[in-house]
Structures are given as structure tokens and as C-alpha cells.
Amino acid sequence: MQRFTVLDLLNLDLKEHNALDLRCLGGRPGLSREIRVPDLNRPGLALTGFFENFGPERIQIFGRGETAYLEKLAEAGEVDNIQRLLSREDVPCVLFTHTLEPTKDFFELAERYGCPILQTDLASSEFQSRLMRALSNVFAAQETKHGVLVEVFGIGVLILGDSGVGKSEAALELVERGHRLVADDAVEIRCVAGNILLGYGTNASLGHHMEIRGLGIINITHLFGVGAIRDKKQVQLIVELEVWDSDKSYDRIGAEERTRDLLGVKVAYLQVPVKPGRNIPVIIETAAMNERLKKMGYYSAREFNQSVLKWLETESARSRHFHERDPIGFDDLSTG
Amino acid sequence: MTERDVVIKNRAGIHARPAALIVQTASRFKSKVAFRNEHEEINAKSIMGIITLGAGYNSSLTIKADGEDEAEAVHALSQLFENRFEEE
Numbered sequence: 135m136q137r138f139t140v141l142d143l144l145n146l147d148l149k150e151h152n153a154l155d156l157r158c159l160g161g162r163p164g165l166s167r168e169i170r171v172p173d174l175n176r177p178g179l180a181l182t183g184f185f186e187n188f189g190p191e192r193i194q195i196f197g198r199g200e201t202a203y204l205e206k207l208a209e210a211g212e213v214d215n216i217q218r219l220l221s222r223e224d225v226p227c228v229l230f231t232h233t234l235e236p237t238k239d240f241f242e243l244a245e246r247y248g249c250p251i252l253q254t255d256l257a258s259s260e261f262q263s264r265l266m267r268a269l270s271n272v273f274a275a276q277e278t279k280h281g282v283l284v285e286v287f288g289i290g291v292l293i294l295g296d297s298g299v300g301k302s303e304a305a306l307e308l309v310e311r312g313h314r315l316v317a318d319d320a321v322e323i324r325c326v327a328g329n330i331l332l333g334y335g336t337n338a339s340l341g342h343h344m345e346i347r348g349l350g351i352i353n354i355t356h357l358f359g360v361g362a363i364r365d366k367k368q369v370q371l372i373v374e375l376e377v378w379d380s381d382k383s384y385d386r387i388g389a390e391e392r393t394r395d396l397l398g399v400k401v402a403y404l405q406v407p408v409k410p411g412r413n414i415p416v417i418i419e420t421a422a423m424n425e426r427l428k429k430m431g432y433y434s435a436r437e438f439n440q441s442v443l444k445w446l447e448t449e450s451a452r453s454r455h456f457h458e459r460d461p462i463g464f465d466d467l468s469t470g
Numbered sequence: 471m472t473e474r475d476v477v478i479k480n481r482a483g484i485h486a487r488p489a490a491l492i493v494q495t496a497s498r499f500k501s502k503v504a505f506r507n508e509h510e511e512i513n514a515k516s517i518m519g520i521i522t523l524g525a526g527y528n529s530s531l532t533i534k535a536d537g538e539d540e541a542e543a544v545h546a547l548s549q550l551f552e553n554r555f556e557e558e
Contacts, residue, residue: 383497386490386517439486442521446483450526 138272140227140250141165146268154264155254160241161227163248169193169226172269174262176200177228181207183215190224193265197258201234208237216240220249227251231258274324275397283316283333283367284308286422290333290367292321292401293418295375299408302344304375307415314364315354318344323369325397331369338365371402371425373418378409389435402428472540474533476547480554483526486517488555493517495546501537503547514547 144156144165158165175192178200196204207216219225220243227250230236236244236251244251254261281294282305293301302318309315317335324332335341342354342363355363372394384407385392394403404421408414424434478484484492496503496514503514505523507530512519514533525531535543 383494386493387486389486435486442485443482446485446524446526449524450483450528453526453529 137168139165140167140169143169144252148268152264152268154261154268155256156252159235159251159253161244161248161250164227164250167226167250172266172273174265177219178203180219181215185218190222191226193226194219194228195258195262196228196230196234198232198234201230204237204240208239213239213243217243220244220247225249229254231256231261271324271326274326276322276324277397278336279321279323280319281321282318283321283369285314285316285364285367286419287313287426289422289425290316290370291418291422292333292369292372293375294372299375299377300414301375302346304414304418306344306346308418309354309358309362311415311419314362315342315344316364316367317341323396325399329399331396331399331401332366333369334366369396369401371404371422372396373404373406373421375406375408375414378407387435389439471534471536472544474544474548475530476533476551477530478525478527478551480557481527482557484520484523486521489517489520491550491555492520492547495550496543499535499537499539499543501535501540501543503543504534506532506534
């Protein structure tokens with residue numbers, strides 16, 4: 135992962151109920167400090183001079199209690215503990231919630247040591263949960279895959295395969311059929327909340343372009359409209375395209391659930407052989423709908439086989455009944 | 471043309487999994503392979519066809535193969551029936 139600095143935290147573009155509402159009050163030279171752990175600390179005890187087990191590498195949150203205590207310290211003219219806290223270079227930044235402001239001597243010390251002071255309008259508890267959410271996304275395990283991510287009937291489908299097998303062409307036709315493109319070529323996948331894989335384009339400002347052989351680079355947003363794109367989508371199905379190999383046997387029934395491991399999460403997986411005359415977009419569309427059915431608890435292949443088994447059972451019972459002489463002797467009665 | 475009669479010995483009959491095995495095996499050969507019961511004849515390389523034969527326990531079928539490797543095909547397929555499709 136790249137260095138994640140305090141400036142990056144300020145620049146996180148989060149919307150509505152995720153917004154952190156951050157601004158920088160001072161200590162700007164320290165904005166390049168790196169945030170190393172996705173965690174925060176309430177430095178109340180440190181302010182009283184108790185630094186054992188103090189977590190300096192965490193973001194230090196000053197809420198109402200800590201700020202009130204800072205004012206008490208200012209009245210008494212004590213700055214030692216504040217200085218001890220702010221002089222540490224492993225502290226990434228200090229942060230005031232409730233639009234609170236630091237005392238004058240705190241501000242001056244932070245400026246002197248170059249420790250950034252951030253402020254938010256949010257209440258401490260709400261801010262802490264938003265910050266943890268944002269940081270856990272930033273620090274989530276991630277992997278970049280060569281493929282295309284499209285949303286098909288609400289299912290996030292990651293199309294993989296070797297170069298030139300027709301991933302982009304398949305995605306282009308899916309977009310043309312009214313589905314949405316998330317990312318082409320390089321898909322960044324992040325594991326959030328333990329088991330959700332979110333796929334993004336690797337570069338937000340260059341996103342939603344596709345390279346189609348013979349056409350060059352095309353802009354999907356301009357050609358198909360904003361309805362044809364999405365910024366991120368959960369990866370729920372992986373379709374791997376490969377050139378048809380007549381020696382290889384492909385899944386003919388689909389009763390067994392195949393999965394593939396991505397960042398430790400199991401994702402439904404299909405291998406689809408490609409050859410001229412096979413309409414791959416239609417197959418992907420159908421796979422996505424089948425995936426939706428499975429999520430609703432309806433497994434086409436399994437239930438089909440159950441019906442077959444039931445039918446075979448009744449057929450064989452019938453034939454036994456008609457071919458063996460039955461013990462009650464109906465045959466004798468009918469023939470007289 | 472080679473023919474051989476076989477009896478279905480696995481309890482469940484020819485459901486999806488055995489059908490897939492049959493198709494996989496039959497597709498390895500160049501010959502035309504078919505199954506026949508008393509009513510109909512179906513292509514042994516078509517999975518839905520084989521399932522709809524409704525071949526249950528103890529019923530019998532005739533394997534028919536026609537082509538350059540017909541003997542091998544009939545042998546390989548009857549082997550599957552002998553082994554009860556690796557079931558029970």
C-alpha cells in the first residue's frame with residue numbers, strides 16, 4: 135500500500151453519512167506525516183502525565199472532556215504533558231471534535247513541533263465510528279486484477295482471461311445491452327468488512343474508458359451515458375474466459391458450486407470457453423441471473439436433478455408394478 | 471456398427487451426474503454413439519437427451535456405435551454401466 139498521510143485523510147472524498155468534515159487548524163508542515171495504523175486514541179490519561187501503554191501512532195481524538203481538561207491545564211499554566219505529547223513525531227495528528235478549539239499554548243506547541251491540528255463539526259462518538267469505517271477501507275487488503283468489472287442485473291461480474299480472449303468486447307456488448315461498466319483492464323479489489331470484495335477502477339479520473347482493438351480508446355460515459363457506468367461494485371461472480379480446448383471437459387451440469395479464492399473470500403466462479411459463434415455476453419447475462427436465483431435459494435441444476443431422480447424413482451416403481459406379478463393377485467382377477 | 475445391451479445397476483438410475491459421465495466419455499470418440507430403449511433412440515453425446523430417456527434401476531438399454539472407433543466407444547461406455555457410474 136502507498137503511504138497514507140494526514141493530508142490524504144483530509145482529502146478523502148466521502149459523501150453524506152460517511153463524510154468526516156475535516157479541516158486543518160494548524161501544524162501544516164506535519165500534514166505529510168504518515169498514518170500507520172487504522173486506529174484512534176483518546177489521550178485523556180496522557181494529559182494527566184500517564185504515558186504507559188500510550189498509543190502514539192494512533193490519531194489522537196480530543197473530545198469535550200479532553201478539551202475541558204486542556205483549559206484546566208491552561209489555567210494552571212501546566213504545559214509539560216502537552217509538550218510531551220505534541221513533541222512526539224510518531225503522533226500523526228491531533229483532532230478536535232464538536233468544532234472545539236485547542237487552547238492558545240496547545241496551538242503554539244503544535245505549531246512549533248509541526249503536529250497537525252484537525253477539527254470536525256461532528257460529535258466524538260459519531261466521528262469515531264465514521265473514522266474507523268474510513269480507515270478500515272483505506273487499510274483493507276487489496277489486489278489488482280487484470281480483467282473487467284461489470285454490473286449485470288445487479289450482480290457484480292468480474293470477467294477474467296488472457297489478453298485478446300475478448301473480455302473488453304464482451305463487456306462492451308453488456309454495456310450496450312444496458313448493463314454497467316465499473317472498470318476495464320485493471321480492477322482494484324478491496325476486502326472490506328471482513329468478507330465483502332469491492333471492485334474499483336484503479337484511477338478515478340481516468341476511469342470508464344475502454345480499449346477495443348480496431349477502435350482504440352473509447353469513453354463509455356460519453357458514448358452510453360452516465361447510466362452505463364458505476365464507480366464501485368461488490369464482486370459476486372467471477373467469469374473466466376478461455377479459448378475453447380477440445381481436450382478439456384467443461385462443466386455440463388453446474389450442480390457443483392465452484393468458487394475461487396480472492397483475498398481470502400470465496401467467490402462463485404465459472405469457466406466459460408470461448409469460440410466463434412458462442413455469444414459470450416448472453417452467457418454472462420444468464421450466469422448473472424442464475425446467480426440471482428441461487429441467492430434466492432433456487433438452484434436450477436440441483437433442482438433439475440432432484441426432479442430427474444424423483445421421476446426415475448416413480449418410473450422404476452411403475453415398471454416393477456406392471457412387470458412383476460403382484461402379490462395381491464389383481465392380474466389373476468382381471469384375466470379371470 | 472457395434473451394439474451391446476447393458477443394464478442400469480446403480481440404484482438412482484441415470485440422473486444428471488451419470489449422464490454427464492456418459493457424455494464426457496462418448497465425446498472422446500469420433501464414432502456416432504447412441505442409446506436405444508424400446509421406444510426411442512437418442513444421441514449419447516447429448517446430455518438432456520440421455521436424462522430424458524428416464525433409464526431407471528434395472529432397466530436395460532442398447533449402446534450403438536458407428537464409426538472408426540466404434541468398438542472402443544462401446545467398450546468404454548459399457549464399462550461405465552458395469553462400474554455403476556462410480557456410485558454405491
